[in-house]
Amino acid sequence: TPTISRKKHIIKPITCHYGSGKPAVAIIGSLHGDEPVGKKIIDALSTLKIIKGTLTTIIAHPYALCRKKRFIEEDLNRSFPGNLKGKLEEKIAYNIMKEVKKTNYLIDIHSSTTDIQDAIIIKHQNKKIRKMLDIMKPRRAILMPKGIGDGSLINFFPQALSLEYGRHNSRRTYCRSLNDIKRMLRFFRMIKCKRLEKKKYKSNYYRVYDIEKKPKGFIMKRSLRNFKLVKRGELLGVIKNKEVFSQEDFYPVLFGPKSYPDIMGFKAKRLKRMI
Incomplete structure (x- = not known):
């Protein structure tokens, strides 16, 4: 059996592009191999007809996903911006960065073992982030400051956010995450779909300051x-x-x-x- 270092295919995320032009939106799933909801959502997105702009979908860590392991050598979401000569996850991170370098908006899908629901994590504050939060309207928006989670994917894109909508393998997590991604694609007129139910609650905001x-x-x-x-x-x-x-x-x-x-x-x- 070849060693990990020789299996060059395992450092390549599964990437698909749909449509062309602007806006360019990237959806990343399964940065962690124990979070299959990302792949399931990307499978659902592949059936949509993109009528404007470019949708890029990436199944980030298929090698860990098929083994149901969070990571192989180190946490992929602490390995960005990556290193082609580094550990396995650093190589994957490097290839993901290449795929999304021209992205206007980026959404990173996660799930959890905790009781967290309907939360969005951001690393930057700007008008485009504000627009994304207004469109998706999560129950909770969390700002991760500099110095905490700096090796995460969303740290390297000014217009990026992470979804933390619920537990692994939860139907609710899948449906809520997929609907809010569709909500944003519909707002940018990238897809045609029925108007989604309007959220009646107001978002609550938090700033992480320590671990x-x-x-x-x-x-x-x-x-x-x-x-x-x-x-x-x-x-x-x-x-x-x-x-x-x-x-x-x-x-x-x-x-x-x-x-x-x-x-x-x-x-x-x-x-x-x-x-």
Whole structure:
């Protein structure tokens, strides 16, 4: 069996282009191999007729996807902008960057093991990001500042966002993510489809400011919920029967017992508005 380094095909994401001209929209799915919802959405998008502009779809990490593993050597979404002479995921990241360099708008699809729903993560604030948020109108928009998640794909594109709409293999995650992508394509007149139901709620905005490290052996409190305010002194979990308490007030983002190996999740503050 050839070694990973010799299998040149595994560093190539599966890329398809539909239509031509502007706007150029890229949809990226399955940056993590344990998130098959991205591929399923891209399969659905392949059936659409593009009547204006260019739609590029990318199944980012098919090698990890078919093995149902988050990554092979390192997290692909911490490997950008990539390196053709680096580790496996760095090579994949390099090839993805080549595919999307002329993109006007980029959407990166994710799913989670946590209770997070209908959230969009951004790394930049500008008018085009504001337009995307207004079109998709998520329940929650989260700004990841410089210094946190800087190796992610969306860090390298001013008009990019990540969808975190729910759990792995959830029908709800699939439907909500696909509908909001269609909502944006319809707004740009790239597709014809029935008008989607108007969202009646207002988006809530958050700014991540730090991570919460996960000590070895830590067991998280089951009742802890994302976006529900954690108060200073509140119980977070236990280590060998020793209770661990929060040192400050914060809103948890992507907190979960299996979300990350070395951190509990991200700590955020609530904002009145994003931009």
